[in-house]
Amino acid sequence: MFGPFRLTNPLSGGLLWKIPWRLSRHQKYRHRNRLRAVDSVVATVDNALAKRGETMKKVVMWKAEMPTEQEMLPKDKYSVFDRKVKRYRKGIHKVPKWTRVSQRLNPPGF
Amino acid sequence: MPYFRITLMRSGIGMPQKVQGVLKALGLRKRMTTVYHPVSQSVAGQIMRIKELVDVKEMEHAVTKEQMREARRPDPGYYVERKGLAGDKLA
Numbered sequence: 715m716f717g718p719f720r721l722t723n724p725l726s727g728g729l730l731w732k733i734p735w736r737l738s739r740h741q742k743y744r745h746r747n748r749l750r751a752v753d754s755v756v757a758t759v760d761n762a763l764a765k766r767g768e769t770m771k772k773v774v775m776w777k778a779e780m781p782t783e784q785e786m787l788p789k790d791k792y793s794v795f796d797r798k799v800k801r802y803r804k805g806i807h808k809v810p811k812w813t814r815v816s817q818r819l820n821p822p823g824f
Numbered sequence: 825m826p827y828f829r830i831t832l833m834r835s836g837i838g839m840p841q842k843v844q845g846v847l848k849a850l851g852l853r854k855r856m857t858t859v860y861h862p863v864s865q866s867v868a869g870q871i872m873r874i875k876e877l878v879d880v881k882e883m884e885h886a887v888t889k890e891q892m893r894e895a896r897r898p899d900p901g902y903y904v905e906r907k908g909l910a911g912d913k914l915a
Contacts, residue, residue: 748876755875762826762863762882770865772872814834814876 737792737807745791745806745813749783752816780818795820826863827886831856834877846873860886 737745760773783791789803794817796804802824806812832852836844850870851859861867863882871880887895 751879752875755871755878755880758880758882759828759868759871759875762828763865763868765826766863768865770868770872772869776872811838814839816876 733808736805741807742792746783748813749786749791749818753782780816786818790818790820795824825885827860827883828863828867828871829858829860829881829883829887830871831858831879832877833879836874836877839877843874843877846870847877850874852878858892862886 756773756776759770760777763770763773781790792806793803794806794809795802796808806817809815809817830850830852832847832855835855836847836852847853850861850867851857852874860883871878
């Protein structure tokens with residue numbers, strides 16, 4: 715009755731998915747806020763180190779290659795590349811732990 | 825000496841061991857705990873590992889756990905004008 719392999723409707727076969735295929739606008743709003751929170755953490759760390767005349771490779775690399783929330787395209791904010799999905803895109807809310815991981819870059823051309 | 829004020833906003837449950845190890849090393853055991861660490865490259869590297877989970881601010885001074893607790897204490901609603909002395913009643 716309990717446990718990971720219990721008989722639920724999605725597991726007992728068929729096409730029943732309880733996760734909607736797209737994000738609601740409120741999910742998108744909260745997701746943007748989370749992206750901005752990460753940006754502000756990186757900016758704070760960078761400023762604090764710069765005041766002491768120090769840099770750090772991780773921060774420098776992040777700033778060089780990761781787009782900020784404003785710079786990201788809506789496509790990259792709300793969906794990710796997935797080679798198994800038709801047209802190679804799935805909603806970002808299908809990523810495991812998507813509210814606590816950074817997923818900003820996708821393969822060029824997809 | 826500047827300090828990072830680090831508050832754990834999102835739990836580390838279910839995150840990789842490296843992330844949970846960093847949380848433990850910084851002293852962040854529960855959500856909403858706040859710790860102060862001096863601004864340095866090693867602490868900055870640790871913050872970068874857990875940047876999705878924490879709120880970070882740069883502060884001039886560190887605040888101890890007791891001071892944080894004292895700041896949360898509500899106003900008692902009274903104040904003592906004068907303390908009675910033990911010998912006053914008899915005199």
